[in-house]
Amino acid sequence: MAKLLERIHLLLAKYGEKHWSAWLARDARLIRNLDLYGVEHFLSAFGGMGSINDLVLHPINDHQNREGEIDAANIELGTLLEEAYKLGKKLYAEKASER
Secondary structure (H helix, E strand, C coil): CHHHHHHHHHHHHHCCCHHHHHHHHHHHHHHHCCCCHHHHHHHCCCCCCCCHHHCCCCHHHCCCCCHHHHHHHHHHHHHHHHHHHHHHHHHHHHHHHHC
8 A cells, every 4th residue: 555655646746746745655654654544544635625536637736747748647646546545445444343
């Protein structure tokens, strides 16, 4: 999970998305240190206005991607976020069932 979050972090950093890039870098660090809060915090980024699933990597949003990169960057982001969300939900459910 940490590797996946780091991959998303690097994608976001590449295009200058500071807020969510820092959020995911922190969560990846926590998970690497076996702190389940990293999973909880990552999952809290979804849902509601202004959440990570509302993010569009686009120059109009002050991101550093060129016109020809917009679709590919957002498809990659969506795919990675979906994969990470599913994995996070699974890990969280497994840990919750252990309690």
